[in-house]
Amino acid sequence: MDVAPYVFSLDFAREMDEKDPLRQFREKFYIPEKNAKPVIYFCGNSLGLQPKTVAAHINKDLKKWADKGVDGHFEGTVPWVDARKPSKPILANLLGALPEEVVAMNSLSVNLHLLLVSFYRPEGKRFKILTEAGAFPSDQYILASQVAYHGYHPDEAIIEMSPRPGEHLLRTNDILEKIREHRDELALVMMSGVQYYTGQFFDMEAISKEASSHGIKVGFDLAHAIGNVPLAMHDWGVDFATWCSYKYLNSGPGNVSGIFVHQKHGKDKNIPRFAGWWGHDEGKRFLMEKTFDPMPGADGWLLSNDPVLGLAAHQASLDIFAEAGMEKIRTKSELLTGYLEFVIRETIGGPEEFLLITPSKPNERGCQLSLSIHKAGKEIFDSWTAKGLVADWRNPNVIRLAPTPLYNSFQDVFAFGKMVQSSMKEGQ
Numbered sequence: 001m002d003v004a005p006y007v008f009s010l011d012f013a014r015e016m017d018e019k020d021p022l023r024q025f026r027e028k029f030y031i032p033e034k035n036a037k038p039v040i041y042f043c044g045n046s047l048g049l050q051p052k053t054v055a056a057h058i059n060k061d062l063k064k065w066a067d068k069g070v071d072g073h074f075e076g077t078v079p080w081v082d083a084r085k086p087s088k089p090i091l092a093n094l095l096g097a098l099p100e101e102v103v104a105m106n107s108l109s110v111n112l113h114l115l116l117v118s119f120y121r122p123e124g125k126r127f128k129i130l131t132e133a134g135a136f137p138s139d140q141y142i143l144a145s146q147v148a149y150h151g152y153h154p155d156e157a158i159i160e161m162s163p164r165p166g167e168h169l170l171r172t173n174d175i176l177e178k179i180r181e182h183r184d185e186l187a188l189v190m191m192s193g194v195q196y197y198t199g200q201f202f203d204m205e206a207i208s209k210e211a212s213s214h215g216i217k218v219g220f221d222l223a224h225a226i227g228n229v230p231l232a233m234h235d236w237g238v239d240f241a242t243w244c245s246y247k248y249l250n251s252g253p254g255n256v257s258g259i260f261v262h263q264k265h266g267k268d269k270n271i272p273r274f275a276g277w278w279g280h281d282e283g284k285r286f287l288m289e290k291t292f293d294p295m296p297g298a299d300g301w302l303l304s305n306d307p308v309l310g311l312a313a314h315q316a317s318l319d320i321f322a323e324a325g326m327e328k329i330r331t332k333s334e335l336l337t338g339y340l341e342f343v344i345r346e347t348i349g350g351p352e353e354f355l356l357i358t359p360s361k362p363n364e365r366g367c368q369l370s371l372s373i374h375k376a377g378k379e380i381f382d383s384w385t386a387k388g389l390v391a392d393w394r395n396p397n398v399i400r401l402a403p404t405p406l407y408n409s410f411q412d413v414f415a416f417g418k419m420v421q422s423s424m425k426e427g428q
Contacts, residue, residue, distance in 0.1 A: 006338070006339055006342040006343075008342070008343055008346045008347070008414070008417055009414070010411070010414055012410075012414075013339075013409075013410040013411045013413065013414035014410075014411060016335070016339070016410035017409050017410050017411055020332060020409070020410070021328055021332075022324055022328055022329065022332050022405060022406065023409070025320065025324055025406050025407065026406075026407045026408075026409060028051055028052055028053070028320055028406075028407075029049040029050065029051055029052065029406070029407040030049060030050045030052060031049065031407065032049075032390065034388050035388070037388060039388050039389065039390045040388055040389045040390065040412050040415055040416050040419070041390045041404075041407070041408065042389065042390065042391045042401040042402050042403055042404075042408070042412075042416070043390045043391055043392055043402060044247060044248055044250070044367075044402050044404035044407075044408075045196075045224060045228075045247055045248070045367075045368050045392065045400060045402035045404075046247065046392050046400075046402075047246055047247065047253060048246060048247055048248055048249060048250030048251070048317070048404065049250060049404075049407055050250070050252070051250055051316045051317050051320055053316040053319070053320075054252065054312075054313045054316045054317075056316075057313060057315055057316040058309055058312045058313055060312065061080075061308050061309055061312050062309070064076055080305075080306065080308050081282075081305070081306075083306035083307075083308045083311045083312075084103055084105065084306045084311060086315055087104045087258075087311065087314060087315055087318055088102055088103065088104075090318040090319075090321060090322050091104065091258055091318070093322070093326065094226055094227060094231065094321060094326060095222075095226065095231050095233045095234075095241070095260055096230070096231045096232030096233050096234055096235060096236075097231075097233045097234045097260055098234055098263055098297075100263065100266060100296065100297035100299075101233070101234060101260055101261055101262060101263055101266060101298055102258060102259070102260050102298050103258060103259060103297075103298040103299050103301070103302060104245070104256050104257070104258040104306075104311060104314060105256065105257065105258060105259065105301070105302055105303070105306075106256070106257050106303070106304075107244070107254070107256070107257045108138070108221070108223060108242055108243060108244040108257040109138050109142060110257070111242040111257050111258070111259050112139065112142050112221065112242050113142055113146070114259075114273070114274055114301055114303075115219060115240045115242060115259060115261075115301070116142070116143075116146045116188075116190075116219075117272060117273060117274055118240070118265075118271050118272055118273045118301070119188065119217045119219060119239055119240050120146055120147075120150075120187060120188045120190075120217070121187060121217075121272070122147075122150050122152070122157075122187045123187070125184060125185055126184065126185060126186060126187045127147075127150070127152055127157055127185070127187055128156075128157050128158070128159055128182060128185045128186050128187060128188075129143055129146075129147065129157060129158050129159070129186070129187065129188045129189075129190055130159045130161065130178060130179065130182060130186055130188070130189045130190070130191075131143060131158065131159070131160060131161070131189075131190050131191055132160065132161050132170060132191050132192065132195065133160035133161060133162040134162075134195075134197055135191070135192060135195075135221075136192065136196045136221070139190075139192070139221055143158055143190065144158065159178070159182060159186075161174065161175060161178050168198055168355075168357040168372075169198060169200050169357070169359060170200065170202070172202075172203045172206055172207075175202070175203075175206075175207055175210075176206060176207070176210045179207070179210045179211055179214065179216065180210070180214070183214040183216065186211075186214070186216045187216070187217065188216065188217050188218070188219065189207060189211045189217070189218040189219075190218070190219045190220075190221075191207070191220055191221070192220065192221045192222075192223070192224065192225075193220045193222045193224065193225030193226075193229070193231070193241070194222075194224035194225040194228060194229060194365075194366050194368070195224070196223070196224050197370065197394060197398065197400075198357050198358055198370050199224075199357075199358035199359075199365050199366060199368035199369060199370050199400070200358065200359055200364060200365065201225070201359070201363070201364050201365050201366055204220055204231075204233075204236055204238065205232070205235075205236040208236045208237045208238050208239075209236075209237065212237050217239045217240075218237075218238055218239050219238065219239055219240040219241055219242075220238060220241045221241070221242060221243070222241050222242065222243035222260075223243050223244045223247060224247065224248075224366065224368070225243070226243045226248065226249060227247070227248030227249045227250075227321065227326075228247075228248045228333070228366035228367060228368075229330065229366045230326060230327075230330055233260050233262070234262065234263065237262065238260065238262060239261075239262055239265065240259065240260060240261050240262065240265075241259070241260040242257055242258065242259045242260070243257060243258055244257050245257060245258065245314050245317075248404065249314070249317055249318070249321075250317040250320075250406070251310075251314040251316075251317045251318075252310070252313045252314075255310045255313060255314055256307055256310045256314055259298050259301055260298065261297065261298040261300075261301060263297070266296055266297040266298060266300065267296050267297070269293070269294055269300075273294070273300070273301060274303070275292040275294070275303075276302060276303025276304055277303070277304070277305070278302040278303060278304055278305050278306070279292070279294050279295060279299065279300050279301055279302035279303060280292055280293055280294065280295070281293045281294070281295055282295060282299075320406065321406075324406060329405050330405075332405040333366065333404075333405040334362040336367065336403045336405055336408060336410065336413065337362070337365070337366075337367045337368075337369060337403060338362065339410055339413050340369055340401065340403050340413045341356065341360065341369060343413055343414065343416065343417035343420075344356070344371065344417075344420075346417065347417045347420040347421050347424070348371075348420060348424070349424075353373070353374060353375075354371050354372060354373050354374060355371070355372040355374070356369060356370070356371060356372075357370045357371075357372050357398070358370045367402050367403055367404060367405065368400055368401065368402040369400075369402075370394075370398050370399070370400050370401075371398065371399045371400075371401065372397055372398050373397050373398075373399060374397070377393075377396075377397040377398070377399065378393065378397075380399070380423065381393045381399050383426070384399075384419060384420070384423060387419045387422070387423065388419070389416065401416075
């Protein structure tokens with residue numbers, strides 16, 4: 001997609017949309033309306049929009065339930081005992097993984113607890129966890145409760161990395177140096193892939209390589225990364241990861257999570273884990289044996305049978321990703337987010353009004369831009385909301401904007417800029 005220098009004009013936005021190879025995908029989603037007009041929906045980092053095919057996917061299984069009852073578990077094109085399986089190759093592609101390394105299951109927080117049972121194994125002086133300061137609260141709670149379960153105090157066992165004074169982002173070299181500094185104390189490096197507050201896309205490859213060189217396990221929360229940025233979990237040597245599907249994966253509020261477990265661990269039946277029926281060898285599952293025999297790969301961490309209706313909605317969205325292709329999604333994302341950054345600088349003003357705390361380099365961010373507003377940030381956010389923007393406010397003063405490439409357009413970004421101009425004039 002050839003791009004001339006950005007211009008803040010409707011003609012430019014229209015031209016970009018006409019050139020966009022993904023322009024037709026907007027029609028595959030329901031766009032909410034406010035005051036009988038489509039909103040500017042920049043909140044896919046919180047909840048992705050509904051694909052129009054979701055109802056058909058769910059209704060197919062509802063009808064099967066009505067017609068077959070319990071026999072639906074073993075009949076049909078995809079018997080319910082295999083409900084998770086159609087998602088595996090698409091998830092593997094989005095994660096840069098092997099199909100055996102991924103499985104859709106549970107919720108993110110449940111999965112992170114389960115994975116920490118297996119991969120946080122404190123021993124001797126190696127009992128500490130390295131993470132970023134200001135991680136999503138759920139991750140903080142999970143890490144704190146896990147170290148406490150093992151008998152350690154969180155203040156002693158959790159090392160939090162903060163940006164340098166006066167900075168908002170963690171430098172990769174500082175992360176690597178922190179790993180080296182504490183290499184004899186660390187049992188685990190556990191971070192987000194894309195930081196929820198700043199939008200920083202961490203160098204997971206470099207972090208994984210450094211941690212692994214010292215025998216330290218490494219895992220990532222990919223809630224803001226999957227479906228947003230290119231991933232290569234297998235090649236990067238990441239030990240484990242988990243994510244949610246309701247943000248960029250557009251699979252519905254609170255819908256199913258998933259896990260990645262690297263192939264090097266997937267066939268090790270001796271890894272400690274919390275076991276459940278659905279993780280038992282599926283060839284012998286209905287023999288109702290007493291002794292747990294885990295399936296190879298990520299499936300060996302399954303507990304309960306598949307959430308069929310949730311997976312149906314999940315599949316509707318994953319099919320769209322498969323059709324669009326992550327490479328095209330990423331290319332458009334970089335252009336669209338770049339245009340939003342340009343429009344923000346054109347319309348809001350200079351550093352006396354705001355600070356963009358998300359990296360400006362495209363390879364260091366996804367589609368989210370986080371604006372730190374110096375004065376009256378909540379009032380500004382509320383005024384934008386009243387004018388038809390759907391975005392996200394985070395205390396104390398940050399507005400998160402996420403133009404999602406599957407359903408947002410360059411005209412959305414232009415409309416946002418005009419709305420900002422209008423608000424700025426009203427505030428003068």
